[in-house]
Amino acid sequence: MxxxxxxxxxxxxxxxxxxxxxxxxxxxxxxxxxxxxxxxxxxxSPSSQTSPLRPTTRHPTMEGHCMCGAISIKVHDDELFTGKRRGHICHCRNCRYVAGGVWGANLAIEKDKVEIIGEEHLTQFIDKTTTSGTPMARCFCKHCGTPIKSVTPVMGNKIVIKMGCFDKVPAPEWEAFAVRRQEWEGPLEGCVQYKILGGPGKEQLK
Structure with a gap:
């Protein structure tokens, strides 16, 4: 390269x-x-085949990149740093594998709010062991291995962006799979605690 x-x-x-x-x-x-x-x-230096930046008049509210710099990510969402909590922490085994840590930090967001430059440098692993049973494409940089996003039909017009790509991120809204949290970890202050899957209508941890 x-x-x-x-x-x-x-x-x-x-x-x-x-x-x-x-x-x-x-x-x-x-x-x-x-x-x-x-x-x-x-x-x-990404190759000359790097996809061009899509024209936009908006200023990215969150911008990051993979470790080697081949892939850049821009998230356009004016509500990201307004004090409103966004994103979530996940303690499921699969998110731990992807993050290489004891939990994964994710942001589920509409596809049209995300700009990825250098997508030709992405590769993916099809995860068939999801809780929903629907396969999920876990995408990462093929040069440095940085996880970038996860995509599944279950989420419709949204994708999951991996928060480790950014220097500054908003405080998470909730924790998923809280029952699998490490014994030495406590609940994150201000986060809704969900027993397994997170989101409106899901079972919260007592």
């Missing part, structure tokens, strides 16, 4: 000398290069 080699000084932005005297330039150069050696970063 192609890479770009990018060299950055171990300090702030490049120096500008406009209007400076020779002595000032010399002093600033000495101070600048005393900050430490340069470092070389290897940055992944």
């Amino acid at each position: 192609p890479h770009d080699e990018v060299t950055h000084a171990a300090g702030p932005a490049p120096l500008h000398f406009s209007g400076s005297t020779n002595s000032e330039v010399l002093a600033r150069c000495q101070k600048y290069f005393q900050r430490g050696p340069t470092r070389t970063l290897i940055r992944y």
Whole structure:
């Protein structure tokens, strides 16, 4: 896979000398290069086949990417950071496998609110062991393995975005499969606790 080699000084932005005297330039150069050696970063460069960004006049309210940078995600939803809780924590075994942790952090959201750039870098695993019995496509980056989304017919026009791709996420609304939470974990404050599946009308944990 192609890479770009990018060299950055171990300090702030490049120096500008406009209007400076020779002595000032010399002093600033000495101070600048005393900050430490340069470092070389290897940055992944997606192939030229990367799908173009769909034109939009909206500003993304949440933006993230996979670990290697081949896939970017933008979520357009004005209610994400208004104090309203969004998304959920899931303690089911399958979400643990996908997340590589003791629970998964998910956001179920309408497909038309999600922009994924670099979808050709996605691969998927068809999960046939879901609670509903309906297979679910669990999609992740084929280069670095970062989980990106899950798709199932059960959710209609919505998909599940994996929250680990983003630096900032809203507080979750509820926890699913709370009966499978680790003994050392307590319920997350402010979250509705569902025994198994979460959502309106589902059984809550007593």
